[in-house]
Amino acid sequence: MPTRARLALLCQFALFGILNVSWTSRLPSLMTALDIDAARLGQLLIVGGVGSLIGALSSGAVVTRIGARATLAAGVLGHLVGFGLLATAAFTGSVAVFIPGALINGVSSALTNVSINVSAAAVEQRMGRAIMPQFHAMFSVGAALGALIAAGFARAGLGIGVQVVVVLAGATVLRALLIRPATSITLAGSRAATRGGAAREALSAWRERRTLLLGLVLMAASLTEGAAGTWLPLAVVEGFAANEDVGALAYGSFVAAMTLVRIGGTRLIDRFGRVLVLRLSGVSALIGLLLFVTGPSLALAWVGVILWGFGAALGNPIATTAAADDPLRASVRVSVVTSFSTVTSLAAPPLLGLLAAAVGTRQSLLVVGAFIVLSLALAGNARREQPDTIR
Template sequence: MTLTTSTNVRAAATATFLVFAMNGLVFASWAARIPAVAELLNLGSGQIGTLLLCIAVGSLVALPSSGWLIGRIGTANAVRFAGLLLGAAGVGVALSLMAAAVAPTAGCLFFLGIGIGVWDVAQNLEGADVEHRLGRTIMPQFHAAFSGGAFVGALIGAGLSQLGVGLPEHLLVIAAVAVALALTAPRYFIPHVAAHTGPDGGAAAPKGTSAWRDGRTLLIGVVVLGATLTEGAGNDWIAKAAVDGLHASESTGALLFALFVAAMTLMRFVGGRAIDRFGRVPVLRASMAAAAAGLALFVFSGNIVLAAIGAGLWGIGAALAFPMGMSAAADDPKHAAARVSVVSTIGYVAFLAGPPLLGYLGDHTGIRLALLAIGAPILLALLLAGAAKPLPSK
């Protein structure tokens, strides 16, 4: 039965909000405690970068075909599949860390990346469907749920680290919670119906066309690539950069990461009104300018208080670009699955593959200075922001 009533749309919005939040909690449970991973496995920044690359490769394998998968089994079943895979991979990572085994940890992180990729495309398609039915900008609030879940996960990570609770035990509990929510919340989703699936996944484009050959979609992907590198670098490296570059404790590093995520969360909750008032393009440009300023303050301050202010400004700047990119890719519902899959794939090249490369650079410069490398993609996203302009009403 197709869900069309306002009550069912509200229920779908709540379920989507919870799914985004759980995804953020899972991600932060790993990201906030990367210093603990380095200690357990006795790895340097470059070697940790290789582990992060395993997640990136898994997601990049999954993302291009996620639209096709969702067209076959629907968004609800895609989230269930991803949740089960995330749970199994999380248990594998925990057991591998207990054994201090690097190769099995890397293998489990690869499958964790696959689960993250499928989950991400499915939740964004469901969010776009809900946004279209509500007739107002709500995608940033869904991404605020992701950031809120990540904020809670970061605080939990900081607290457990302070209490001396090991990361493996932490991951086992998170894996169980993720599976439970992934199996229940999607029952309230609005089914994403695609009568015909094309090679990109989701609704088929007219014969002879492809989302990968659509100029606007590719430009949006490039904007999202620059913007998500900003977010991904902050997620993966703020805690480690604070520990290494500012000589902060592991718990203080996790708290700076939590501040970054809290700033993103707050901006995503209020950002929808700003987008509706000023438009996507001006808000996107302002966001990239704020991210650049926050990054510079974090890197050059040399002071924990100023670095914290920089992390907060960085989070504000990183908040809205990805949800705006998803909304822009889904402007035409008939081609939303294919285009969201393409933009997600391009964006996640930066979000997941960029931070490991920063780790390799950090072996030579220190991870705090290595973060300056994301300045160029931030400027590129600012220059190309006009691609996210909404399509004219037909």
């Protein structure tokens, strides 16, 4: 049973990565289809971010009330509707259709994210060893596959609308078939709550010091990973007068390093514990970031990219696992900490963009270093605690 659930969840994480990245890799085609410029696209993408924030803030109560299985089913159905509207918008050139699609997709992504992470925490607890990084590694693999799929459709001259329909159809069928096995294991002691009780329980998690500090750890981890995805290729091109393909290759090296550590990091966590691994990860990310920002040559900066990728790998899964230590409170606490990463994904790109315009893209990334230092200071909160001591 644990093995079957683990394999189903690995597939769910990968499919989630494919859905998230395949369409965002075709944003230039989307701009053409909707006949909008980059500024207008940025405004429209904020709608999806708002949906993600709404979903992140409510998903803890939803999972507590109806369970991870029903929440995941709602996320799959929501993506079917949301991406369906996105494809329709691409075919018709309608911004008005795109807006509700982006909003629904944002909410659905948050519901999916919390439900599969809660289910992964349940499988991890049943197996008695750290396996959460493997799930996040599969998301990275799915993201890479999504980018390759997008590149294939683009090379074939097929529009984003066609791509979304094809990818959505295949992913939805697979996700639907895997819902039951992926959620077959629940956290020990988990319970359903009344509608009002679920809301009160979700709100109470926002008053827990440890949960909020873990949220800050996850915020730093999300920024460490996300800043590379948004700005690393451009920083390479601008900072070293390199071609665009070199910037893309540098980011590919970052993803490869991160995925490698996520696959093998479970043994490190089991052997050395969450706190030490989290601190070593922070040190690696900080050294790598500083090498990239200050390195006088592309070769030295590339070494920094690899170290940065190594360090960015485990913060997210460690913080998520730590939030799920108490089975009774896992869903609401995972919801709270993932809300921090959602806020980061909303606020960081435009703020870093403004800073990059003022001091340069590569130099602006030093801000990420400050958050890594914060994560190092708060790493002790990831220490495993008994349910009756987590407050």
